[in-house]
Amino acid sequence: MRRIIFAGALLGLVFFQMACSKKSGSSDGPDNNPPTVQPPVSYPGLLLALTNDNSKQVEIYDPTVINWNTSEAKKWSWSPTTTQGFSTAEIKAFGGGTDFKVRRMKAWQEADYVAISDNGMAAVIAYPSGKRVWSKVISGNLHSAELLPNGNVALAASDGNWIRVYASSQGADNNTYAEFTLGAAHAVLWDPGINGLWVTGQDLSNNAHILTALVVGGTDALPELTELTQYRVTLPTAWGHEVGAYYGNKNLLWVTTNGGEYVFNKTTKTFSASPTNNLTFVKGIVNQPSGQIVLVRPDANKNPRPEVSCNLNGWSTSTIDFYTAGGQWQGSRIVNGACFYKIKMVYDNYQ
Structure with a gap:
């Protein structure tokens, strides 16, 4: 399930993983890693959610707390349980998560809910109670989840080579879905501005690595997916991974690949290098309202490898790095064993 497939080389040094299965690792990356010293600095900002393969939980931390190894730092954690309404099969399938998005749902009394994916299952839960709203064991190596304004959930499966929208608004066990074929599908992000989903993957007809958008049509009970071809662009480097909102500018998106990290301009349909030194294999990147950039990158792709690092796999890290809006490294938070x-x-808004 957690295969590592390598393809191609960047200047003979950086190997690109093909499926990047949750969880993808590679050979040593470039010598552009920030120090792994944790400075005594408090970072004001919103709480940060991280999927933890070691604890097999989603964990939420407070960036204002300096030491993330204390109970004061960890504000919330979640994994499926029977008391929350999950089946034994769903509990067994959950390994810590591949995505976690909080959304305020007008369709559900303006309350907060979360879309969650993991390699072999997906769920919609109430937040912060964690109670099951919809869930299902799904094969295909799920990498991303998004909760649509109508209560349906979008999923990306890298091995399944698809984007799906399940009619989760129709009941906790609903299995109706629409499907769009997309090779190595890794990301789904709802954009109210285009009334559609941004997705990354590979065009199986010509092997191009792309960012594109999909419109969700049909009805809540019978959704349909169609590509908005006017938004399709080829990624600057291979194997697209993350797509995220660039908070503070609705015309921009964060986009990462195995080969780099970028800012995408929706109007011009162009990519520019991220301020954070164009790091490789960035698995997640967000920006705080202040402009501060926070990201995670596998320890296996850092050279030298941090002294405190994840030894469970090659696609995760024990370190969260903080940068100024201009890309200057500020410091890290390190969680032992994470x-x-x-x-x-x-943040429960889409943009």
Whole structure:
């Protein structure tokens, strides 16, 4: 399930993983890693959600707390349980998460809910109670989840080569879905501005690595997916990974690939290098309202490898790095024994 497939080389040094299965690792990356010293600095900002392969939980931390190894720092944690309404199969399938997005749902009494994916399952839960709203064991190596304004959930499966929208608004066990074929699908992000989903993956007809958008049509009960071809662009480097909102500018998106990290301009349909030194294999990146950038990158791709690092796999890290809006490294938070894969800001707005 957690395969590592390598393809191609960047200047003979950086190997690109093909499926990047949650969880993808590679050979040593470039010598552009920030120090792993944790400075005594408090970072004001919103809470940060991280998927932890080691604890098999989603964990939420407070960036204002300096030491993340204390109970004061960890504000919330979640994994499926029977008391929350999950089946034994769903509990067994959950390994810590590949995505976590909080959304305020007008369709559900203006309350907060979360879309969650993991390699072999997906769920919609109430937040912060964690109670099950919809869930299902799904094969295909799920990498991303998004909760649509109508209560349906979008999923991306890298091995399944698809984007799906399940009619989760129709009941906790609903299995109706629409599907769009997309090779190595890794990301789904709802954008109210275009009334559609941004997705990354590979065009199986020509092997191009792309960012594109999908419109969700049909009805709540019978959704349909169609590509908005006017938004399709080829990624600057291969194997697209994350797509995220660039908070503070609705015309921009964060986009990461195995080969780099970028800011995408929706109007011009162009990519520019991220301020954070164009790091490789960035699995998650967010920006705080202040402009501060926070990201996670596998320890296996850092050279030298941090002294405190994730030894469970090659696609996670024990370190969360903080940068100024201009890309200057500020410091890190390190959690001993953690294997963080994805990071999300706990903010219930789409943009």
